[in-house]
Amino acid sequence: MNNYNNVVLYDGDCGFCNFWVQWILNNDSYDRFQFASLQSEYGQNFLKNQELPTDIFDTLYFIKDGMYYKKKLFLKKLFQEEDGIVQNYTNF
Numbered sequence: 424m425n426n427y428n429n430v431v432l433y434d435g436d437c438g439f440c441n442f443w444v445q446w447i448l449n450n451d452s453y454d455r456f457q458f459a460s461l462q463s464e465y466g467q468n469f470l471k472n473q474e475l476p477t478d479i480f481d482t483l484y485f486i487k488d489g490m491y492y493k494k495k496l497f498l499k500k501l502f503q504e505e506d507g508i509v510q511n512y513t514n515f
Contacts, residue, residue: 429487431497432469434480435460443483447501 431447433440447456459465461480469484470477473491485497492500 428489429455430457430459430469430485432459432461432466432484432486434482435462437481437483440481440483443498 431444433444435441444458448458459469461467461470461482461484467477469475469486469491482494483497485492485500487500
């Protein structure tokens with residue numbers, strides 16, 4: 424992961440976060456997404472670069488095209504992907 428694009432950052436201890444990471448892994452037939460925990464060096468660097476707290480992890484971030492989306496917006500953006508993971512889930 425050398426840039427911040429199509430990256431899912433998640434709290435490795437959060438059941439909600441882990442559910443969505445597993446769901447994405449099971450449904451992303453194009454292998455478009457990369458994953459890192461917020462506790463990892465990559466996650467910590469992202470948080471520092473965005474001036475976000477580096478010790479509060481109970482969330483998910485989706486990074487796409489230089490923007491990041493948190494929790495609810497994360498899921499909305501994920502479900503808006505045109506040719507990826509959720510093209511068959513149009514009623515979300």
